[in-house]
Amino acid sequence: MIHDVIIAGGGPAGVTSAIYAARAGLKVKLFDPMGGGGQAGTTNMIYNYPGFPQGVSGPELMEFMIEQAKGFGADVDFGEVSSVKKENHLFSITGDGKHYETKSVIWAAGTSPRPLGVPGEDEFIGRGISFCATCDGALFRGKTVAVVGGGDSALTEAQFLTRYAGRVILVHRRDQFRAGLANINKVVENSCITLRLNSTVEEMKGNGQLKSLVVRNVKTGKSEEIEVDGVFLYVGSVPNSTPLDGLADLTANGYVKTREDMSTRTSGLFAVGDVREKLLRQVATAVGDGAVAAWALEKYLIENFR
Ligand code: NAP
Numbered sequence: 001m002i003h004d005v006i007i008a009g010g011g012p013a014g015v016t017s018a019i020y021a022a023r024a025g026l027k028v029k030l031f032d033p034m035g036g037g038g039q040a041g042t043t044n045m046i047y048n049y050p051g052f053p054q055g056v057s058g059p060e061l062m063e064f065m066i067e068q069a070k071g072f073g074a075d076v077d078f079g080e081v082s083s084v085k086k087e088n089h090l091f092s093i094t095g096d097g098k099h100y101e102t103k104s105v106i107w108a109a110g111t112s113p114r115p116l117g118v119p120g121e122d123e124f125i126g127r128g129i130s131f132c133a134t135c136d137g138a139l140f141r142g143k144t145v146a147v148v149g150g151g152d153s154a155l156t157e158a159q160f161l162t163r164y165a166g167r168v169i170l171v172h173r174r175d176q177f178r179a180g181l182a183n184i185n186k187v188v189e190n191s192c193i194t195l196r197l198n199s200t201v202e203e204m205k206g207n208g209q210l211k212s213l214v215v216r217n218v219k220t221g222k223s224e225e226i227e228v229d230g231v232f233l234y235v236g237s238v239p240n241s242t243p244l245d246g247l248a249d250l251t252a253n254g255y256v257k258t259r260e261d262m263s264t265r266t267s268g269l270f271a272v273g274d275v276r277e278k279l280l281r282q283v284a285t286a287v288g289d290g291a292v293a294a295w296a297l298e299k300y301l302i303e304n305f306r
Helices: 012-023 058-071 133-140 152-161 181-189 283-305
Strands: 002-008 028-032 075-078 081-087 090-095 098-107 111-113 144-148 167-171 193-196 199-206 210-217 223-227 230-233 237-239 269-271
Touching (some): 002 012, 002 081, 002 090, 012 028, 012 058, 012 098, 058 075, 133 230, 144 152, 152 167, 152 181, 152 230, 167 199, 269 283
Parallel strands (some): 002 028, 002 098, 028 075, 098 269, 144 167, 144 230, 167 193
Antiparallel strands (some): 081 090, 111 237, 199 210, 210 223
């Protein structure tokens, strides 16, 4: 069977493309390695997506989006798209280890959390080190946790963690945050969050389980070992774009370069959401990308396959 479009990634960008394309009557298959919702699906509450004055739970929002895509006939499947090739007019892709043919591809594979790259990190991932507060926060009820990073992810998740942890220490390498003002104000006002600014984590120590972090103040040069039960790393992300190497132009950091209609330099291949080179990575902008790509690919299919 030849699909009209295969979508790689089940976050808000990919699922919106699936909703629009399936509603247009196209044969749509979407692969989602995380089982539904991408990064938004692991975000406890989203406060800036329009239409939800009290905020909306990320998992719930994504469940509704996926239900909507399935309702229009999209085939939503688990699994990762590991290779994409274009042969003549068709794309040949490997999804969840199986081979598929499709007339077009929407790449919505998002980003993966970037590790810190300090001694001890590899040893304690899953043993005190986490990249997902929504998934693991409840394991630290009444305990002390650190959050590393100064962007929106670190600040949002530090606030979320105060629901469970007795103490949250936010470690950021500068004295200015990269996050938006709304997030900064909430963190500064939150008495359960202790700020350690101008500070970097130099080492993670423990004995089978993470016990402490060696934190260095970059202004004074002094290092201190602080005891923690867990650490949540939010130091940015790496785009999941490797399978597009050779098909799409990538930035030096690996983000996919697209035109305004989300098309790439290979006709029939579109990229949407956080994996794309763009100004603002939010659910609202991901949804916009997804809608535009589905519209553009409908045009592509009409021009090339009818
Ligand atoms: P980000 O904006 O790239 O921030 C990464 C943070 O990690 C920065 O503060 C950076 O420090 C720090 N960092 C990077 N490498 C480091 C290292 N080796 N050691 C110590 N610190 C390091 O990433 P993000 O917070 O995941 O956000 C990604 C995108 O999603 C952004 O566009 C963000 O606005 C969006 N987002 C939005 C929301 C929301 O609106 N509620 C929530 C989550 C994410 P410097 O600042 O010094 O570079």
